[in-house]
Amino acid sequence: MGATGLALRRLAASLLVLLLVSAVVYWGTAVLPGDALTAVLPMDVLQTISPEELARKRAELGIDRPHLVQFAEFLGRIAQLDFGRTTVTREAVLERIDHPLRNSLILAGLTAIAAPLAAIALAVASVLRPRGRLDATLTGGTLFAYSLPEFVTGNLLIILFAVLLPVAPAVIMLPTTAPSLDILGVIALPIATLILGGIAYQYRLLRAALIEALDSDYCERARLSGASEWRVVVRHALPAALVPMLSATAQFVSSLISGGIVIEFIFGFPGIGQELVQAISTRDIPSVQAIALFGASAVVLCNFAADLMILALDPRVRRRSHA
């Protein structure tokens, strides 16, 4: 099977995963205790309504029908990007999350590009002088950074850069609808926080893979045919070593969405994470569904992109994967 065939297979698998994700999101939010109706109505109102009344309202909302029917309808709606209206303010969900989504995309996008590039640069520098001072510092430092939760690093950065040497704002005072370019001006600390954790994990994976590759027979052969160490690292070891890191990078992007929520909360960043926390605490199910689906789509897309890059980097995968 050619690379195109495999890519198509992965694409089909990604679409299937998206379908399953919608199912998980649907059942997770609509079926488990507290349906769309009881979630909307406050507890004291709920107690005054008779069971017959409740059933009638359910029928009105269409939530008394079989779940499979409702799920098909749900799929049909989201296929047209219709996520319904928020339960509290009754505004269109898509309209409400549009701006925060863009802001978060800028934050996540910049981090997703910067973190792997930085990890590659650091890992290559590290293995060019294995067990040197830089290597030792980075190895210890990244394990430390990797173990720190974002809400701790974020707050430490605030204490450092906003309290001790006030060079950055501690809290971002921007309305959700501020133009995207304004966001760039205040994004330094949130990005730094996210990158710190991201670099750490990707650097550690890449360094381990590079060391393994550099210990391989093919790198020894390249060395013994007179190649410089730089050439051995960059041309012979790096492409194969990137493969495990790329899967981790895709996971990192997924965790960016989680980490992003915390970061947005700490810095008051007007992004999708803030919306999510609010939606959850008000049990605004349509918003939660929309945000979850957008997040999952981003992850599926990243995984697919990582798969494609791995296919391009390692010709052996093309054969292995259909064995």
Next chain:
Amino acid sequence: MPNAATAPLASATAHRPSRLLRALRRPTTGIATLAVVLHLLMAATAPLWVPHDTSAMLDSPLAPPGAEFWFGTDLLGRDYFSRIVSGGQVALLVAALGVAGALAIGTLIGLACGYLRGAADEAVGRLVDALMAIPEFLLISILVLAFGKSLPALAAVVALVYVAGVVRVVRARTIALAAQDFVRAAELRGEPRLATLLRELLPNLLPLLAVEAPVRISAAVLRISALSFLGLGISPPTPDWGLMVQEAMTVILTDPWLLLFPAAMLSSFVVAVNFAVDGFAAAYGLRGEAGA
């Protein structure tokens, strides 16, 4: 194959007990292990010896550290030392229970899928992909929304969230193991499939699980703390480091030190677990298992 590297391997495996000592003798691993043990002891025994009730308001808010209140008091005038010392209990308990559940269920499913393959394996594989495609935090949020925030509910959420990852790594390792001839040998003996799973394959997964368990527990502690930090996890007035960081954030510009205590406790636990696992994995030649 003729290879000069085989000789030291044989001599290294011959002295098994000394590897534990050699790992502990490395300063980072030794200190990290000690820190993990202290953390666990502290979480287990704190209620027996903390000087004050963790939810009683005893003094004016934000009192400075002193002889009575060693770390001062928090925003509500509760003894900060007692709260800090007790602040890991719930998160650690929830994480340990949840991860134990995830490992038990995930290992069984992963083993069965990796060895038996077939259509059921395909289906499980896709479901695992789907669960892992939902950002962990979103999944936790949705589940917390559905199950509530009680302690058993949180543990169930942790188990549900981590089970997909465990299935994935266990399945991958099982496929590699099942291709080896010792499994063929068991099949030729006519061993039932269940016996092959439990007697031949499961013991070979133990090193993987030994690395997975602590790494995932520490990750789960982080996640739960982050949830509590956002107000979606453990509810006040339970002392919890994530909640304490959140409370301290409101006075970060005036009293940043209030934030440092819970941050340091939480970080020291996770850092210590990771350094200890890293050290032991290196000593036992399990480097490949870490980060899987």
Next chain:
Amino acid sequence: MTLLRVEGLVVAYRDPAGGERRAVDGVSFTLARGGALGIVGESGCGKSTLARALLAHGRPGSRFTAGQVLLDGTDILAATPAERTRLRGRRVALVPQNPLQALTPHLTIGAQLQEVLARHRGLRGTALRTAMLDLLAAMQIADPATLAARYPHEASGGQRQRVVIAAAVAGEPDLLVLDEPTTALDKSTEAQVLALVQAQQARTGCALVYVSHDLRTIAATCQEILVMHGGRVVERGTADEVLTSPREPYTRNLVGALPQLAPRPARQAPPLPLLEAQGLGFAYTRPRALPFLPRRPGPAALDAIGFTLAPGRTLGVVGESGSGKSTLGGLVCGLLAGHAGALRFDNAALGGAARHRPLALRRRVQMIFQDPAASLNPRHRVLDLVARAFTAYHALPAATARTRAEALLAGIGIGAELLRRMPGELSGGQQQRVAIARAFAAEPELVVCDEITSALDVTIQAQVLDVMRNMQRDRGVAYLFISHDLAVVSEMADDILVLHHGRIRALGPAAEVLGAPADAYTRALVAAFSSRRAAAPTPVPIPA
């Protein structure tokens, strides 16, 4: 005129416990310009470390602690890193052991050769590509342009070996170091590759250092031989001297352990066959193109095979990779199911997966695998591994099973001190003995032996073969003895079956097949294994 002089070379590895282990311990020799020197030794003797020292390269964790490597009178161990890099590939080049692992997986073969040519000959653009294609053509590659566009895993074993040789000779070095260059190859391919190396030597006048565990191949290629053991040179001499009149006990042992291409004395065959095949065929199914589509059969791995094997006798099955020999073993044991034709064991149809066979049948047909490290569960103790077979096949209580296992293991040289160990704590030879004991614990009538010595050193191989012969003599068990090594098979087999691409090329008593093969392929195989045949030296008692 001397090209290379090694003097008192010591290479030491750091021990994890803190000490040092000398892999090369005071080796000295000289090599003339254009000469050929063979270095032979078993696993762990330090020969690969020595080969790398000739390029001033130490494996990670090793140090040159004493001695010199003088190339044209200059000590290359004293050179700066930059000088070392400059001399590699241009003055000394290495042909590494396993070409699949030695070629960068994500670069095409053409790109890898061009990299070396650009570096050593300063070529660019079309001239570079032409030179690369010429180089491949010089390695007798039929279609250089096609191979150049392939990735290493897409080439055959013989092609890959030619590519790594091409990469090594691209810089026209004065000294070519070959580290086990043909170990991964079939015998017939090996001869072609060696001819290529010798042609290269004749053309450029480069000197050869040929490192191998295979004394016969070395003797066919080199005038002078060093025998290494424990990091030291234990014997040196011409090829004939070492092969026919070794002086040192170690060398005598090594030469004595070489399998001889000579049929074992003919034995009377019992009239009734134990195992019988008629028109036996098998085809593996292709992977599904898409999920849920029906599987389609692939090309025939075995094509209408017929043979008989009598109780207590040995049928040797010889073939190269892809010949179908392991498929045959798998069908007999029940690792594979779904054959065409007839396969009978003790006058009853044999077939189907092992789990569908009755216990008694599973017990009577046993299998020993190629790699004992993989066939013994790494997390089970030696005693439990063998005792398990006793409980599974004879339903013995645990304590009795352990006692029986202990006795059986002791009988083939696995003492009480090893019983509590995990397989990873045993040597390769000990592991294979445990695997043998496990098979015999069933008290079988037929044992399928699939390449059971190919992972072992030659002296260990001789011991394991000895164990197998003794077990057959004492227990009257029949062997289906599968191997790529005709010499090993000839030492064990009463009858020999030669397989090639799933078809029988020769079948008959060993003396007939080895003596006057009618088939051309079999003749070539016999010739390849009898080149530089050693006259049998005086046997030396082999320590257990």
